Amino acid sequence: MDAIILVGGQGARLRPLTLTRHKSLIPIANRPALDHLLSWLSSFGIERAILAMGQSQEDLVRGYPEGSWGSITITHVVEHERLESGGAIRNAVRTAKPEGPFLVLNGDIYVDFDLQAALAAHHRTNARLTLALCPVIDPSPFGVAIVDSNSQITGFVEKPPPGTAASDLVNAGVWLFDPSLVQEIPPGAVRVEETLFPSLVGRRENVLGYCFEGLWADLGTPARYLELSQSLVKRSGAPLLGRAVQVAEDANIEGSAIGAGSSVAEGAHVTGSVLWEDVRVEAGARIKDSVLANGVTIGAGAVVSGAVIGQGANVTVGAQVQQGELLEPGEQRG
Incomplete structure (x- = not known):
């Protein structure tokens, strides 16, 4: 299975740290953030990591050149204009041509949970899309998913005011795509979180929320x-x-x-x-x-x-x- 890692952003919220270093290279426990994602993917048998990159990211290219990285093969797909998550996924699929279902990960997260169990749940339920969901104490800074008793996602709330959230489950930035979904991503620079995902849920498509207990973090801010x-x-x-x-x-x-x-x-x-x-x-x-x-x-x-x-x-x-x-x-x- 392939994984597309979205590393094209500029890390503006992490400045001044990202003025001199790509956000995927900031050290976590003295290793680059991307190291942790690749090691995690490798431990569950993912074979290829497709880095969906922006322009002028020479430090990332040097740190993670195309070719073998342990048991994973790294492939670069470069965006020539800002594409947001939807455009980046569409561009990566068109260029790198993953076969069958594939993973998509935000490049500015740290995650540690049983990916194999999530993949098994996706296949067992015949889901078209599976979103990894993590419970947090304060979901107000994040996108929140509402799930029913069968773990089907029934709605989303983006950054609910403190104390008002209908759920404490946040979108962890790890998604499992059926390949047929790519043609449903609207054209242009769009975010799947704001277009494809709510559209699928609104049409009552089979969108699974896989809730996990484990260490997760969005690295979007210095705090x-x-x-x-x-x-x-x-x-x-x-x-x-x-x-x-x-x-x-x-x-x-x-x-x-x-x-x-x-x-x-x-x-x-x-x-x-x-x-x-x-x-x-x-x-x-x-x-x-x-x-x-x-x-x-x-x-x-x-x-x-x-x-x-x-x-x-x-x-x-x-x-x-x-x-x-x-x-x-x-x-x-x-």
């Missing part, structure tokens, strides 16, 4: 990205340290992931944060609930709390970066 990292660190039971990370004996690292080549000097504290590669944290600095891109320097005694700092930025000695602040790549604070 969600940070929350996922904190969950993975908690699950590991210890901080996640990349290659050649140097941590002083009296430095304190809690609930954090620290990328290759980074250093944390004496007396520094790093709590609940993500540090990419080659980050330097000098003596006595304190970092909490923050994301620091590669090459960032945090000066001695500086304090960073609840911030997102772009590549190569410099927080000078004793400076402060406060909750909600974003520092652009190369910016200096202090």
Whole structure:
């Protein structure tokens, strides 16, 4: 079976992190996000990953060239204009020609559930479309699906106001398509979530909602990205340290992931944060609930709390970066 991975977006909501790195390459537990999706697909026997890419994504092309990636074959399909999810699926099918039912995944998710069980349910029920659905505590930022007692989807609500949702099941961005559906995607740059999916449900077609229990995250914002990292660190039971990370004996690292080549000097504290590669944290600095891109320097005694700092930025000695602040790549604070 083939899987189409939608990686054509620009990751605008993840800026400043995605100003210097494709959103599918941001590190999750010190591995690129796309690594996790490919490993997950591979573990369930998926044979080919079709990367539906936008233009000017050279870093993604270099990181995941066409050819073998473990047991999976990677194929590139490049969009020459913005196509949204519907156009991207149609373009990928026309170009790469998957045979039989195929998977579609959003490229900015982390997911870990039993895909084989979902595939079995799709075939057992003769569904034309199966959507993976994940229960969440607050569904208001997401598209919500309403299902009946037979797990058939009967309706959708997009981003319901807090406390009003008729369901806590959100569209997890993993879809199983019958190939006949492609010709029903409207022409042009359209989103299947807003066109094909509600049309099928409105016509009472067989659309299955496969509800799963497992770790899932939409990486669309720095806050969600940070929350996922904190969950993975908690699950590991210890901080996640990349290659050649140097941590002083009296430095304190809690609930954090620290990328290759980074250093944390004496007396520094790093709590609940993500540090990419080659980050330097000098003596006595304190970092909490923050994301620091590669090459960032945090000066001695500086304090960073609840911030997102772009590549190569410099927080000078004793400076402060406060909750909600974003520092652009190369910016200096202090």
